[in-house]
Amino acid sequence: MTEKSDNNPTQGEIKLPDAPVLVLGGDGGYWLTPDGEMAKTSIDEAAARVVDRPPLLVHRLNVARRLGINPFPAFDLLELYAFAFPAQHCLPTVRGIARSLGLELTADPEQQTLVLFEAANSILSYLTGLNENKRKEASAIAMTMGQAGWNWAPAVLAAVGLPENRERFGGLDAWRTLAEWADYAPEPPPDDIAVSEIEARERLKEMLGNNSEARPQQADFSALSSHAFVPRDQADAPTLVLAEAGTGTGKTLGYIAPASLWAEKNGAAVWISTYTKNLQRQIDDELNRLYHDPTDKAEKAVIRKGRENYLCLLNFEEALQGGAAAKSEQIVQGLVARWISATRDGDMVGGDFPSWLLELEGRSRITRLADRRGECIYSACPHYRKCFIEKSSRKARKADIVIANHALVMINGATRPDDPYLPKRYVFDEGHHLFDAADSAFAAHLTGQETAELRRWIAGSDTGRKSRMRGLENRIGDLIGDDEKGIEALQKAMRAARRLPTDGWLTRVRDGAPNGPMEELLIFIRSQVLARCRQPDSPYSIECTINDILPELSEAAEKLDKALAGLAGPMTALGKILLNRLDTEAEDLDSATRHRIEAAVQGITRRVSMNIAPWRAMLKEIGNHTPDGFVDWFAIERIGGRELDLGYYRSYIDPTLPFAETILKKAHGAVITSATLRDNHDGEESWQSADMRTGAHHMILPPKRYHFASPFDFAEQTRVIVVTDVRRDHMKEVSAAYRELFLASGGGALGLFTAIWRLRAVHENIKGPLAAAGYDLYAQHQDALDTSTLVDIFREEENSILLGTDAVRDGVDVPGRSLRLLVFDRLPWPRPDIKHKARKKAFGGSKFDDKLTRLKLKQAFGRLLRRENDFGVFVMLDSMMPSRLASAFPPEVEIHRLGLKDAIALTRNFISEKEQGLKKISLDNRD
Structure with a gap:
């Protein structure tokens, strides 16, 4: 225990809450009273007891679910851990807490009550030893959380001391201490120097070390992968390697070897793409074999995800409301503020933000702090130079290895075909998922949720809330300035957008009281689905074909098409006006303003080309012949009997076609690998399955195909x-x-x-x-x-x-x-x-x-x-x-x-x- 400060007599004390410790075992609840007595109760007795007196436990929501009761107040050790050790991994179990703190691991629930008591002591003891700057930050935040009702606050403040003064944001303005990203000169064009099989094998040996066990399949896989890192011979014809690597081959390090070599030789990043965010984390862990120094790794490897995964500092500041946010919000805001000061890259979903904290504090309360609606104002934001998303984007331009996911790669390729920063070399791990990822990326959904989202993006919120629903006028109005045509186009776009669904659209559709042409169309779609599906009362999603549509549905489609035409026109004009500024004012525009204009044009173009244009095409064809290569249907989406969305859906029958056209053919080389690419039932024709699921059958040149057998017996x-x-x-x-x-x-x-x-x-x-x-x-x-x-x-x-x-x-x-x-x-x-x-x-x-x-x-x-x-x-x-x-x-x-x-x-x-x-x-x- 540290000595008490003369200026703050409470600093350095370990002051545990006067609460019993609770651990649930298979046969009941195990208790440790504040007096040190052990007790055991049935599950029913435990359920009654927790309501009377808040216990000290791990993950109160999961405990409540196991007890079969509503969530109850408790001293949740996970909250204390998240406060003391922000951005550090810990499993949300008793053994997980113990392992993270270096305490004894035990499966005995009675002993686990003692472990939790010791864990609380250990965390508070750590807080007493914080240096002066960290102590002040923790103290200010803990005081704010305590005034909002956080029950751990008295114990934390006893450990770190009381804050010297009360600031406007109550210490939650964590962006103050963040470093700004640095600007660099544009990178020169990359070289195109090949990686040989021998070089790939040698790099793999270096990564594995001298004492590693020989794995011939892994070395052979690495050598084959190097063929994707040679110059291509003709346009739209990359060198494509299709490799099925059986379980235990060690494919991750196998493809990292030639990929990292090519990046070092040529001064450009190789993008490694996988299916899920969890798998991105696994690949990142494997890179520790390549980059032993964390500082070196931070510069040369970066994880990239969609914007919606990263904390938006402006959203966070607005949520604080200048320090006057609702008390019910300030506890979770305090935990987020602690994390902001420690996070590697601001990734809230699958990164170093504890995933269990999302559930514990309310997922929507935290994820809404991200830029989930594409409403970034770029350089107009006061936090622009500290922005996590901008930092990640800039790091990716200078990195050797970028770890992405299939969804991001496909969206980037489809919406930014002329972006010079798009990669030319890819590795697609979990390649058997490319078909499904492309199906999601290139489908068109004309639904209530999708059109309501477009309305919000253009016209802003109808509720008057500032945060996260700013609208196009607030985001780019200053970029238009006094340009009369620009002002007119913006106002027309906003008026047209207000004909799309707004809050409460689903209730109005169910009640038959539409507001606007989209809601009118949805009423008839819903009627047709309910009339023609086999089980209209099913708790799951229901659907029907678009054949022989209701006459009223066709008329509603025409009205909506006209409304969307009235939106597409001014949106397109607005994009052209902004682009014209880049040309006519080239000498006067600073880099930040140019970047804002480019981003605004990209956002507008994306919504016209990826949303409005496909929707209009669908509406013109509704009731007629669906174009070759597509499948259309109407559906009502339900979960557990609750309707969430409905509308008109279109997918490619073969979604790897647009994937091949927008991603593979634009690349110079790509490795597609998985343990399950082929269907062995077809014998010699087994690669047909792999070609069909990856888009290889759409390529000009056939891929190099190889199967690496698993070393396992x-x-x-x-x-x-x-x-x-x-x-x-x-x-x-x-x-x-x-x-x-x-x-x-x-x-x-x-x-x-x-x-x-x-x-x-x-x-x-x-x-x-x-x-x-x-x-x-x-x-x-x-x-x-x-x-x-x-x-x-x-x-x-x-x-x-x-x-x-x-x-x-x-x-x-x-x-x-x-x-x-x-x-x-x-x-x-x-x-x-x-x-x-x-x-x-x-x-x-x-x-x-x-x-x-x-x-x-x-x-x-x-x-x-x-x-x-x-x-x-x-x-x-x-x-x-x-x-x-x-x-x-x-x-x-x-x-x-x-x-x-x-x-x-x-x-x-x-x-x-x-x-x-x-x-x-x-x-x-x-x-």
Whole structure:
């Protein structure tokens, strides 16, 4: 404990709250009273007790959900941790807190109460030792949070002392201490020097180190990848490498080797793109093998995401309202302010902002601080030179490696085709997801939400709120100045935008009281969907074809087309007027103003070309023939029976076509890789599946294709079981099968589901028995935790159990004992909707269904083995699995078709045998 300051007699004290500690175990609540007494209660008693006296615990929302009660006040240790250690990783569990603080790890809930008590002491002790500047910052923020009702404030202020004075923002103006980004001269054009196979192999050796184990497949993969880093011979014909790298190949370091070499040689970045933000983080971790010095890595590698992922400092300042924000908001604002001062890059979604804090404090209250509506005012913003987004963008221009995601790459390529900073060399990891990513990026949705969003972007909010809904006039009015034509175009655009839906549109549509032509169209679309879909009362999304549309619908479409024409005209004129300024005032415009004008023109052009133009084309064709290569439908989107959106939808039948045209053909070289590119069922024709899913079949030159076999012995390390006597639609039987298989494996199990309602039913049926047996059960859509956090917990807790859907089937890396059993509830057939029906017809009928299902099974099976000593059992609870899907699994693996009793015995015996073998190896190595 530090000595007390003479100026502040309370500084340096450890003052724990007078609260009992609560840990939930499988058989009830475990308590440690402030007097040091241990007690145990039932779950029902714990639920009653927490309401009477706020306890000290970890993640109050998840505890409330497990207790089956509404959220209650508590001293949540996660909030204290987030305050003391902003931007530092910690799993939101007792063991996660203990691990982060270097305390004893224990699975005994009674001992865990002592660990939480010690953890609180440890965090407060750390706060007493802050240096003077950090102490003052923490003190001011803690005082503001305390005045807003934060129950940890007295303890924190005892540790750091009281602030000397009360500032306008109450210490929450964290942007004061941020460094500004530096301006650099434009980069010269990059060279185009090739990377040879030998160079790629040598770089890989350097990254792995002298003591690394030889992996021939990895070195061969790296050598093949180097072919994407040679000069191309003709326009629109990049060197494309298509590489399927089996599990355990080590493909990430394999492609980083030639990519990093090319970047160093040529002075330009290579963009590595993957499917999810979680996978971006995994690739970033792998770069530590290349950049050992964090400072060096910070300069040469950057993660890039869409603007909506980063904190907007102006939004944050406006939310503070000059220090007069509502008390209910100031607690979360204090935690965000602490994070702002420590974050690596301002990334709130998948970065160093604790994902569990989003759920704990209210996701929307935090994510609304990002620029989610594309309303940035660029250099007119007082925080422009400290902006996280601008810093990230500028770093990407000077970096060697940029880690992006498929969605960002495709949006950039589609909306900024002439941008000189767009990359010319790509690596697409998780390449099997390119089809789905392109489907999302290049689809057109004429819906209530989409058109309401366009109205807000142009005309601003109708509620008079300033923040995050500024409107085009407030953002670019000063750029137009006194230009009469510009002022007229802007006013026309705003008047036309106000004919689009505003707040409350969905209620008006349901009530048949439309306000404007779009809402009128939606009424008739909704009527047609309800009349023609098979299950209008379904709690899930419903849809219908656009054939033989209602006469009134056609008339409403004409009205809306005219309204959109009245919007497109002035928007286009406005863009031209702004572009003209760049030409006529070239000598007078400073760089910041030029950048603002370019950004404004880009935003306007994007909305005219990517929104209004496709919508107008759809409206002109409504009721007539859908253009070749597209599929149209009407739909009402629902979740849990609640309507969220509705409208007119259009997708490419083959979305890799626009991907190939806008991204691949503009590139000079690209690697597309995954463990699951091919469909092995087709034998020699297996690459056709890879070509179709990646857009390679649209290229002028054929790609270089190669398959790298996994180094793992699947026949020895895995078992595949199809259970033959469980009725897949009887949820009691399915639940019993999950329960007994999980018990047989001793945890370390992942349960996969094809529908959320099936997951919820099983979770309800097995949570009690598994808790009584001492197993921690986690589940998507049930726990108050996001998917990436659930996977992180599952990875760390070797005997835990996780239930999930697609998000935990694809691309999740859980090595070691934490995943030794995977149970699938039923075959993951494609959803038979209108869009899939069109694709099925175009891509081979029922063979297309089989192909997609095999690839999903192949991806799921690939979760089992991630390291050399891993092992595991894959169980399918669907007796209807046909033999033609068996090629989803390695050919050397025998598929056992067994009754549940024998499946449980095989699972238990196989896992027990493998664990005994690993123990023997460990003992032998120790000797």
